[in-house]
Structure formats: C-alpha cells, structure tokens
Amino acid sequence: MELYKLTIHEAKDLLAKKEISASELTKSTIDRIQAVENKINAFITLNFDEALNQAKEVDKAIHEGSELPPLAGIPMALKDNMCTLGIKTTCASKMLENFVPPYDATVAKRLKEQKSILLGKLNMDEFAMGSSTENSAFKKTCNPWDITRVPGGSSGGSAASVIADQAFFSLGSDTGGSIRQPASFCGLVGFKPTYGAVSRYGLIAFASSLDQIGPFTKDVTDCALVLNAITGHDHMDATSANIDYPDYTKALKDDVKGWKIGVPKEYFGEGLDPEVKKAIEKAIATFESLGAEIEEISLPHTEYALSVYYILACAEASSNLARYDGVKYGYRASEYDDLDSLYKNTRTQGFGPEVKRRIMLGNYALSSGYYDAYYLKALKVRTLIKEDFDKAFKKYDIILSPTSPTTAFTFGAKTDPLQMYLSDVYTIPVNIAGLPGMSMPCGFDSRGLPIGMQLIGKAFEEDKLLQAAYTFEQNTDYHIKKPAVNWG
Numbered sequence: 001m002e003l004y005k006l007t008i009h010e011a012k013d014l015l016a017k018k019e020i021s022a023s024e025l026t027k028s029t030i031d032r033i034q035a036v037e038n039k040i041n042a043f044i045t046l047n048f049d050e051a052l053n054q055a056k057e058v059d060k061a062i063h064e065g066s067e068l069p070p071l072a073g074i075p076m077a078l079k080d081n082m083c084t085l086g087i088k089t090t091c092a093s094k095m096l097e098n099f100v101p102p103y104d105a106t107v108a109k110r111l112k113e114q115k116s117i118l119l120g121k122l123n124m125d126e127f128a129m130g131s132s133t134e135n136s137a138f139k140k141t142c143n144p145w146d147i148t149r150v151p152g153g154s155s156g157g158s159a160a161s162v163i164a165d166q167a168f169f170s171l172g173s174d175t176g177g178s179i180r181q182p183a184s185f186c187g188l189v190g191f192k193p194t195y196g197a198v199s200r201y202g203l204i205a206f207a208s209s210l211d212q213i214g215p216f217t218k219d220v221t222d223c224a225l226v227l228n229a230i231t232g233h234d235h236m237d238a239t240s241a242n243i244d245y246p247d248y249t250k251a252l253k254d255d256v257k258g259w260k261i262g263v264p265k266e267y268f269g270e271g272l273d274p275e276v277k278k279a280i281e282k283a284i285a286t287f288e289s290l291g292a293e294i295e296e297i298s299l300p301h302t303e304y305a306l307s308v309y310y311i312l313a314c315a316e317a318s319s320n321l322a323r324y325d326g327v328k329y330g331y332r333a334s335e336y337d338d339l340d341s342l343y344k345n346t347r348t349q350g351f352g353p354e355v356k357r358r359i360m361l362g363n364y365a366l367s368s369g370y371y372d373a374y375y376l377k378a379l380k381v382r383t384l385i386k387e388d389f390d391k392a393f394k395k396y397d398i399i400l401s402p403t404s405p406t407t408a409f410t411f412g413a414k415t416d417p418l419q420m421y422l423s424d425v426y427t428i429p430v431n432i433a434g435l436p437g438m439s440m441p442c443g444f445d446s447r448g449l450p451i452g453m454q455l456i457g458k459a460f461e462e463d464k465l466l467q468a469a470y471t472f473e474q475n476t477d478y479h480i481k482k483p484a485v486n487w488g
C-alpha cells in the first residue's frame with residue numbers, strides 16, 4: 001500500500017489498529033517528497049531527521065500502550081511564516097533567509113503536543129503577499145495538476161504539498177484568500193477560521209486585523225480533525241477569542257434538509273469564468289436536491305471590498321514590516337555609511353518588489369494628508385461590508401459562492417498587479433468581516449483543473465460550514481480525483 005496516499009482519518013485508524021507504524025507512515029511520505037519535489041518545489045526547508053525521530057517516539061508510545069492525541073504520528077508541514085523553534089522560518093523573503101526562531105508559534109506548539117510529525121516548511125509568496133506563490137524570493141511552486149500552472153497563493157506550497165501527497169495536511173495563512181484560493185486551484189479542502197479562533201502568536205504578521213491560520217486537507221473529515229487541534233484560546237494572542245470551542249467532528253453529518261443557503265449575486269459578475277460558473281450552479285443544484293433552500297441574495301458593498309482590503313492590508317503591512325531594519329534580526333546590508341543608509345540599503349536589498357509596493361501604498365494611505373481620505377474611509381466601509389453579512393446571516397445558514405473567478409493560471413500570466421489582486425475578489429470580503437470561510441472541490445474545467453466552491457458562515461459557526469461541506473462531499477466524488485500527471 002502507498003501509505004502517503006491515505007487521508008488523516010484512514011492513517012489514524014491503521015495506526016490505532018497497529019497495522020502500520022508512525023515510522024512507516026513518515027518514511028513513505030519522505031520517499032514521496034524525494035520522488036516528486038524536484039517537479040513540485042513545495043518546500044523551502046526539510047526536517048526529515050527530526051521527523052523520523054518524532055515518529056520513533058510515537059511508535060514507542062504506541063508500543064507502551066499510552067493513550068495518544070488524535071493527530072499523533074501524522075506527517076504534516078507548515079507554511080514558512082509560522083515560527084518553528086530551531087527551524088528556519090523565512091517568509092520566503094531574503095530578509096529572513098537565515099532566521100531561526102527561538103520559539104514555536106502556538107499552532108506549531110499545539111501540533112507538537114499532538115505528536116504530529118513536522119516534515120518541513122512550505123513555500124509561499126514573500127510575506128504572504130500574492131496569489132500565485134510567484135513572489136517567493138526562492139523558488140516557484142508548481143501546481144501538481146499541471147506543472148506549467150501556479151498552485152495559487154500565497155499559501156501555494158501548503159496546497160501543492162497536500163494534493164501531491166507530500167504531507168497528510170498542512171497549515172496556511174489567509175489574509176485575503178491565501179488558504180481558500182490555493183485550495184481551490186489545487187482541489188483541496190481549505191479552511192479559514194473565524195478571526196480569533198486560531199492563535200496568531202508566532203505567525204509572522206502581514207495585516208494583523210485580517211490574518212488567520214487554517215488547514216489544507218484532502219477531505220472534510222480531516223479538516224475537522226485539524227481544526228480540533230489548532231483552534232482554542234491563547235493568552236499569547238490578544239485577539240484570541242476566549243469561548244468554548246466545540247468538537248468539530250460532531251458536525252460531520254450528512255444533512256442539510258431545510259437549510260437556507262444564500263447565493264450573493266455580486267459574486268457572479270464580470271470576470272467569472274463560465275466553466276467555474278457552471279460548476280457552482282451544479283453545486284447549487286446538488287444542495288437543492290439534498291433538501292436545502294437556495295435563494296439569491298445581495299451583499300451590496302461587495303464592489304468596495306478589494307479597495308478597502310488593499311488600503312487596510314497595505315497600511316497594516318507597512319507598520320508590521322517596519323521592524324525589518326537590519327538591526328534586530330534578519331538580513332543586514334553589508335555596506336552602509338550611517339544609520340539611515342543601513343535602513344535604506346537593508347530594506348532595498350532585503351525586500352522583493354511586491355513587498356516594497358505594499359509598504360509604499362500603506363505609508364501613503366497612512367500619511368497625515370491622506371489618512372482621513374483613505375485609511376479612515378476604508379475602516380468605515382469595512383463596517384458596511386460586515387453589516388451586509390450580518391444582515392444576510394439573520395436569514396441564511398450559510399452563503400455559497402465561487403472561491404476564485406478562474407481556475408489555476410499559467411506562470412507569468414498576471415504581470416499586472418491589479419489582475420493578480422482580482423483573483424481574490426470573492427475571498428477578501430470574508431476576511432474584512434472576520435468570518436469563517438472555506439473552499440472545497442466542486443468540479444473540473446475542460447482542462448481537468450479543479451474548481452473550488454466557497455462556503456461562508458457566521459462568526460464561530462465553523463461547525464455549520466463543516467456540516468454543509470461534509471454533506472456535499474458525501475454526495476459527490478470531486479474530492480477523490482487526484483492529479484494524473486506523472487511527475488516522477
């Protein structure tokens with residue numbers, strides 16, 4: 001059996017029955033990485049020696065009959081913007097190329113406590129700014145469905161690794177769509193939890209009022225298992241919600257009878273690929289046949305979401321990235337005359353063009369003459385966008401839409417930044433409103449590339465999203481198809 005192909009829940013069952021060992025599972029996955037990584041390029045750093053040691057420890061514990069946490073022995077990987085104690089964390093930037101964190105992000109710590117096995121750190125757009133992973137300072141990650149195409153971004157490595165069976169699951173971060181859009185491009189389940197549901201402690205900040213961490217998995221059951229491990233209150237993150245978090249596996253029920261699902265008309269406008277539209281309409285018909293009531297709704301402020309996002313995200317990024325000054329840690333220019341030129345040369349050489357563009361936009365929006373016109377105005381419109389959703393959720397259980405207007409595009413296809421920004425039009429409003437959102441496979445285009453459907457929920461109702469997704473998955477088989485390309 002090719003163990004790397006299993007889902008988490010399948011591997012977990014075999015481990016519990018002692019039919020396989022954590023070492024076998026880990027070795028199989030490492031072999032898989034070694035066989036296909038030269039084609040996929042999902043990883044920035046590999047952690048094989050430590051992974052094999054961790055697996056041995058799990059096997060020892062199983063042998064001794066100790067009770068183990070649900071993700072024990074499951075090999076996974078993390079986006080390279082999550083701090084890992086003693087393991088390089090680069091944010092795919094020259095600025096942090098040699099940065100070795102002295103602590104674990106809370107999510108890394110929680111997965112360590114689960115005895116999940118860390119295989120390595122995954123490629124991404126530099127500082128999570130981008131939608132194709134082409135902004136990485138180090139390498140281009142390929143989409144396993146077609147290696148001439150991007151895997152999406154910014155969590156491109158997180159998505160590519162899981163669909164290529166190089167990891168059982170991965171974590172990514174989503175500021176404006178960076179989990180959902182790559183999940184859609186790679187045919188995976190990708191979940192952005194409610195803002196505050198997963199600790200951001202140790203996540204290298206991009207835009208703090210929007211950033212959230214979440215999982216990429218092969219199916220919905222696996223998604224619930226990983227959410228169980230990473231959600232929860234954390235006193236190290238002031239925005240972490242101190243509430244009771246449910247057992248998400250309880251939401252895995254095949255039932256949407258009588259559910260009211262809203263479909264926002266603004267998400268079907270110009271720019272939506274007709275094949276994507278068709279797949280979403282088919283998904284809507286599936287939900288209807290399963291007893292849900294579908295109605296068209298309006299989220300009238302949607303058209304402002306992209307502008308609001310790029311003002312707020314850039315403003316926050318310009319402030320968050322001010323810390324990379326060549327003094328405290330990270331890259332330092334080798335030549336400088338005084339403190340000013342140290343800053344200037346370090347930042348000029350250390351940051352890539354997209355990061356610089358955002359820092360400039362952010363500083364502009366925050367400058368005294370423009371603060372009211374841009375930043376303050378964007379904050380006000382943010383409230384209006386959130387109110388659109390609040391109103392909708394008074395009547396509807398969940399909202400359904402496409403995840404991205406297109407399927408995966410080819411490398412270099414979107415050189416105009418605005419064109420690139422548009423690939424997140426449907427995901428960005430969800431971050432602006434702080435809501436949970438997920439993408440799951442709902443079809444394929446005529447090239448055989450996966451199409452993603454987005455489900456959006458009320459704050460802290462991730463269980464409803466999981467139930468709807470699980471029901472859809474039980475009654476369709478899009479999640480079963482794997483990339484047919486033989487990269488090996």
Ligand code: GLN
Binds near residue numbers: 177
């Ligand atoms: N693509 C969006 C951006 O470039 C979102 C990125 C993200 O979610 N990290 O900002």
